[in-house]
Amino acid sequence: MIGSVQRALRLMEAVASHTDGAPAKQLAREAGLPLPTAYHLLRTLAHEGYLRREKGVFVFGEAAVRLALGGAMQNRRTKIEESLAHWRDSIGVPVYFALYREEEIELVAVADTPYAPAVDEWADFRETGHAHALGQCLLGQLDERTRKDHLDRHPVDRITPYTVRDRGSLLERLGAMGQMQPVIERQEYALGTVCAAIPVTVGSTAGAMAISLPLHQEDRLIPAVEQLRSGVGSLLSSFAFSISI
Known part of the structure; x- marks a missing residue:
């Protein structure tokens, strides 16, 4: 010592x-x-x-304050990960949580297992929001100006044969989304994978939770995301702190 x-x-x-x-x-x-x-x-x-x-x-002094904030941030992330792990184990699928913060898509946490692995981030999630369920769910919650600015910085690009083909098609899809309806994406980001996301909005910050499944288990997707959505109300208080991370 x-x-x-x-x-x-x-x-x-x-x-x-x-x-x-x-x-x-x-x-x-x-x-x-x-x-x-x-x-x-x-x-x-x-x-x-x-x-x-x-x-x-x-x-x-400032150095001590930074230490305290870092510890609080780690504690918040741990609580988020614990919540995601609960739903991962309850539903048996990978669970993701993301925010739209500082004009970018931020993947905050993922909970998966070796038996139900998460989708590999083979293309940067921030740049390919048009192609995955989390990104589409977040973009759908933005106002028109913010959404336009995002797509100006991260143009729509087909990364698989199933990705939305152009900006106009994406905007049309986003405009047709129901306020609390799940966003479904089939092989648009990763071949052989289907995903669904639901909005989790706290205050003025857009958030989203999502699940993914292999294509051959697509029949599980809707029941699984509905199970997740049914529990979102009880999760909102748990996720409220995540906005300040």
Whole structure:
């Protein structure tokens, strides 16, 4: 064990117990350290950005805030993955969750198994949103200007013989989609695979969940996505935090 690291961590814990910060003498006393040692460690932590001295007291610095945010982000992702794993095991299919954030399609998490593997991302999901169910579901939730901007940056391109043939055909399909109806895609992104996606909108952020199956199991697709959709209401509260990831 490295004693200096242990002592620095005790000081950080002492700082965390004071919302408005605390002076060095108090922190040294609470951490059980000699004052000279505490001063040396506090100066080092401040130099590295983990602490900041304001009006005679020490508070957390930007580096410590980044650590805290990183931990919160990991915790949120873990909760999302646990939720997806629940539905993967309940339905017996791979389950995907994606958001439309910062003007791009973002695949947030996937839950699959060796016996029910997810579709390989052989073509970048962000650039091929027109070709897969997740992307079509997200694009269908965008306003006209945002959707046009996305397709200007990521033009419609046929990546399999079944991909929607052009931008006009895609826009016509998106316009005909029901607000809460599943989006079905058959071999448009990957040959031998069928997919279905449902919208999961929280606040102003477009989200989508999807499942995939091998083509020879296509008869399972609609019942499986309906089972997923029936549980979306109970999942919304779980997914609300994902928007801030």
